[in-house]
Amino acid sequence: MPEEPYPSPHADRAGVGLPQREADRRLAEYGRNEVGRRRRTPVWSRVLAQLRDPLILVLLGALVLTLAIGDHPDAVVIGFVVVVNTSVGVTQEVRADRAVEALSAMSAPIARVLRDGVERQVAAMEVVPGDVVLLSEGDIIPADASLLESSALLVDESAVTGESVPVEKGTGGESDSVLRAGTIAVHGRAVGVVTATGAASTLGQIAALLDTKTGTTPLQRRLAGLGRILALVTIALCLVVLILGLARGQSLEVMAVTAVSLAVAAVPESLPAVVTLSLALGARRMAARHAIVRRLSAVETLGSVTMLATDKTGTLTEGSMVVEEVWTPRGAATLTGIGYAPLGEVRLRSGAEEPLAREAVRDLFVAAALCNDATLSAPEEPDGAWTALGDPTEAALLTAAGKAGIDHERLVRERPRIGEVPFDSTRRRMTTVCRTPGGDVQVCLKGAPEAVLTPGVLAEPAKLLEDARQEAARLANDGYRVLAIARTTRAQAPADPQTAESGLALLGLVAMSDPPKQSAADTLAACRRAGITTVLITGDHPATAAAVAGRLGLLTGTHPSDVGSHGHVAGRACVAGKAEAPDQQVVTGGQLAAGEIADLTRVRVFARTSPQQKLEIVQAWRSQGRVTAMTGDGVNDGPALRHADIGVAMGHRGTEVARQAADLVLADDDVATIVSAVKEGRRIYDNIRRFLLFGMSGGTAEIAVMLLGPPMGLALPLRAGQILWINLLTHGLTGVAMGAEPASPGAMNRPPRPPQQHVLGDGLWNRVLIFGALITAVSLGAGLWAEHRGGTSWQSILFLTLLTAQLGLCLGLRERLLTWENPWLPAAVTTSVTLGVAALYVPALRTLLDTEPLSGWELLPALLAAVLGLAAGREGRQRRQGGTLRET
Structure with missing residues (x-):
């Protein structure tokens, strides 16, 4: 029960406050003193967002085609992939939102006000403009207010302004008499009159900058482009196969089924599952490091980050004097x-x-x-x-x-x-x-x-x-x-x-x-090795910002006279037009407001910045095509956290506004976790590219076999069921297992991939064509050799050879061949080989796939193809690794 009101000692000095009836009227007029919380996203909306993914749309099209031709087994496989991908994505988002809510706490649940001349405790959301509020040491200021009287009042405004040192407040002379909502009185006592509540308060104005994040992640943009290319190329090639088959006298029904089967084979339908598994595993690893991933795509996005903007107080520093x-x-x-x-x-x-x-x-x-x-x-x-x-x-x-x-x-x-x-x-x-x-x-x-x-x-x-x-x-x-x-x-x-x-x-x-965290210097050094530009953005004093930047190595190449005895660096203002090295600049918010800085991306340290200016800095980098990450913990960081490609908030020290605006919440406030997240993101992207190289090489080979086989004397190299069976064994369990491959040892010693680079860029297209040509040559060679010997089993030999060549390539593309860090991949390959051989000897599968059993010597081409695929994958991986190291 609330305490009974009692006469206030402030009543005579500060007036009687508002009458309760007037307070009720103003509450109805101005609304509750709270910044509107975002509505929860309904589950159906989350599901639709998952289904709008370009590759999922391609899969849904393939699902319709397989159902149209009566291929129910493959339709079930495709449908299963779509359901799993959607379920995992939606579940992760819901669980992350619940975890963030568990971290949340109301900033000022109770306020002391004068009503009708007596002191009352009311819910902070019921404070209205004109209320006289009473503050003492440790109180959270419930709304914007103007001081009426104060005694030795110091206010911690770090959450709103970024200032690490408490600010003196007073009513006389040049003293600052403005109190901001959400700040904390750390010393003294005060009486103030409320001037703004809710959306009109400081917190509300910052919240107005937190509109919903728009745009797509780098991974989504790359996969969207890939989906469009695959759709166009697949349709064109399948039409070619259909037309050529009809020209050779094949029936329309047979060639229609074959063309649709090739379409399914050419589309790496396991890619969404690979992406989802990789992101889910990354999110699980991050959770073990006390990091809550609010969006699965955020983990991969960190791997593509080229610029890291970070707050100072509580993020890079301890947050205590x-x-x-x-x-x-x-x-x-x-x-x-x-x-x-x-x-x-x-x-x-x-x-x-x-x-x-x-x-x-x-x-x-x-x-x-x-x-x-x-x-x-x-x-x-x-x-x-x-x-x-x-x-x-x-x-x-x-x-x-x-x-x-x-x-x-x-x-x-x-x-x-x-x-x-x-x-x-x-x-x-x-x-x-x-x-x-x-x-x-x-x-x-x-x-x-x-x-x-x-x-x-x-x-x-x-x-x-x-x-x-x-x-x-x-x-x-x-x-x-x-x-x-x-x-x-x-x-x-x-x-x-x-x-x-x-x-x-x-x-x-x-x-x-406020000293830097012990892990901060190592974290920023790791970012530099990874090719990530780090920018410090704070609301603190320029000299303080420069000192911390100097101790952390952000201000490199400074003159010895600028460096103090403990690595502190004196701040130097940047003058527009000067050819000063970017890493030597310390720019203030006043200079930004005056328009003195033409190119914000040339500055490495910003001080005395407002929330709007933090947002402008992030947007300046994004406008140049850079993938941005922003770390912070205060209300003043919220807009920049929301609009960066990925926002990272401190969970323990961070404010509710910062946590809700972020994509990743560090529950233990350990900034070193960001490096782990970047490594996870790069691992995920590498695995996606590894799967694409494997899956598209096989799909290219299957289409090439169907196009080149007939002119060479192989009338119908593969039947529709055989194509779908190969596709199931390679793109299914085996392809998904590739998503769990460990990170490359050199993942953090190379620069991030250019944001504009296609997911198949940096030579991956060439490698797809090379590996596809190799698998095609080996498979057609085995089929022609068997057909030349006059046997009737040439199609089964070609079928098994095409399968084992792809599985051999899969193992060859591993980062480390002999490792048990991902035991699922060798297990999946073994299972796929077993099911591939079973297709030749199990009567039910032989009838379904129209295959024949092979003798011992007839299995040799398949074995040799597996060895060639393995060797090609290892050679290509080593060459690529050597190129990457040289680039680094």
Whole structure:
């Protein structure tokens, strides 16, 4: 039950709020405060989308033809392939949507508002424009609002703007007084009046950019082109066979059945099943890596990606502030460790005076822990993570104090706070007064260097102040957030704590940042080896963006003067028209808005960008024919995630908007999974091309045998049933098993295939013709040899030889011949050989297929054909591999 309303202490200062009756009226007028969720796609619509696939349409046409001629067995096989392909695709989409829904959580289910002069808790969706909302530390802001009053308010806006550091909010001077829906108050208190809800809010405006993704994936475009070509070529060749057969005196019924059988043989009807199996296996592998595939085609699309646009905060970085460097007048130190766990080391720099420097560092962190309002919580489970409540900057200071061996809880018990001056945007510093065990008082102060390193605050020599300012400037230039910390001890507590902010001793400087994830550098290096261009797009400060880019190797070829002591790189603005190397550019959203950048694809780092600008950057790359991927976790990433060829969202840290806009959700937020996904995509595409090479070589050979056999004296080389049986054994179980072949060892050491390249491009057409000609020659040679000897079994010999030559080629095209990574393929080939031989000796099959049993020596051509097919496949694969390596 909801709590009873009680008089609010804010009522007198902020007014009485809206009357409940007026709030109800506005709710009816403006609607609920929620961004409309997308309607669920009905199952029938998903089924129709699957059936619109070009190759499925070709198969449906073949199904109609086989039913028309009464070939029910083959009709059953084709229908089975269509049903399986459609069922797997629809099932995967439905399961993925359910998995994403399981990750979702309402952003702000409850809001505190003033209604009729009393404070009430209402559902966030019932907040209306004009409501007075009350905010405290940890609250999610339910709607856009304007501040009426605030006290030391800091708001985490990273989900909306990409800014990694909490933003100060206030009502006076130049302070930012705008509150955005979906952001979080991490420190302080505030009262605001709601200015926009629902679709009119910041979240709603971003959601408006999330219209349904249009267009097709690279794989779909390539297969659509293939389907059109196959349909035209198949119809033309089958008409030729029909006409030539009628010209030789064959009956119309026999040649019609033969032509339709050739049509079925020429169309690789197992291709949809191969594609679906490959994608499903890829999705299963990705699920094992904590990645949820929302669309099966997304896995393959990653394999075709040529450009990766990535967000910074929470994607490439840890998403939490960490103290990395400390400077004191007696020496400097670095700290190890990530996250809020107080686990790591304080390592003194060379030249520091032991133990004076270590004592100075400890004194600094004692003061930082006392001048602090954040709290850390240990994990409830052994493998859980430490969490923080409060300002992330203050939480980072507590973590660093723990690494220095300071027990915060014991410290605050021994030195209780008796006075404080909160941080505000005007003073840019915070002061606390604590009672020491000896009865004295200790004044601790922290703040921005420019607000602390002044003679009015510090009682230090001018030389020391100048050294500290230079060190602060160096650290800031390296992309760090820098704080100065000072302290003094006095006999009596000051009447006003603010009067104690003078005559302090400088303890030193702390430099903190949101560090890159340990896996991020390796991930981006793997992308470079794979020929993928990486672009960083963030709403953060240019210097911060440049620093992270430098540490991750995105800004290569920079001048030594741009690189800080820890690999940080100072941002440099790109000026339009300058012939600056693309990887040296750091461009801001302001420059984009001013139209200073003519070609967005020449820039590698973007900072201070809006959601609309992120979308424009992705669209600029797509307009050049590049296959784009976008990773992100915030609301501000949603439009770009939706419109990229593939969007990848963080599942744990990511917002609901980002997850719903994405095609792939990384449940563990591990950016390294993207590399695995790219490898999976390339494996899938390689297997599709491998199957096409195998299936179309066999289909080409079957048509060529039927065209060339009669002029050579073989009146009707193959009967319709024999053609369909070969097709069933090669394109059926064997062809589908090819979809499970492992990835090539060099898959990630070659550039992605050009987006405009046909699925049979890069020499595959030539190889189809070469292998098809080889199988044709071997099969016709065996048939002519048997016919020349005067036997009546020449057609059965040709039938078995044509089958085994194709199966031998299938094994020869494997990435590694002697491997059990895909045991299904050798098992399928063995089964197909067995069924092929059974067609000659099982009476029922002999009657159905009109074959004759062969003697031992008559089986030799089939055996030799299998060996030749195997050898040809291995030779072609090795030549192709050598060409690929040379290209790389």
